[in-house]
Amino acid sequence: MSERDAFLDSTMPRQIEAETAMHNGQVEPRISMWSSNDPVTLFGAWFSATGWDDVSGIFKRLADAMEKCESYDVELVAADASGDLAYTVAYEHTTATVNGEPSTYTLRVTHIYRRENGEWKIVHRHGDRMPDKPSGV
Secondary structure, X not given: OOXXXXXXXHHHHXXXXXXXXXXXXXXXXXXXXXXXXXXOEEEOOOOEEEOHHHHHHHHHHHHHHEEEEEEEEEEEEEEEEEOOEEEEXXXXXXXXXXXXXXXXXXXXXXXXXXXXXXEEEEEEEEEEEOOOOOOOO
């Protein structure tokens, strides 16, 4: 099995489970996917932060705003792993209640992972909404 495939097999099922839980208002599975060893960074679709204290605080705030996840799907575009670093580039398709309002959205997301004590941990997330296409394009 390639290093990339081993990384994806061990990481993606846990991450999908963690993100589904997050969209149901449960923050702990997401927090367990992340490194608490700085540097960690978040360039989120709604909030950005640097440092574990600020990043984990944003995760708790987001979990409080989310519930009733109807679907969470990852469309993987690219991924690789080499040594103790890895990355994924994907579209996240989500239907959940956010701030009391039903919401369906797609985010473009890049994650960077660092292997710590034999386990892959996220150290950076960059997510943004899909841009609107200009009419006629």
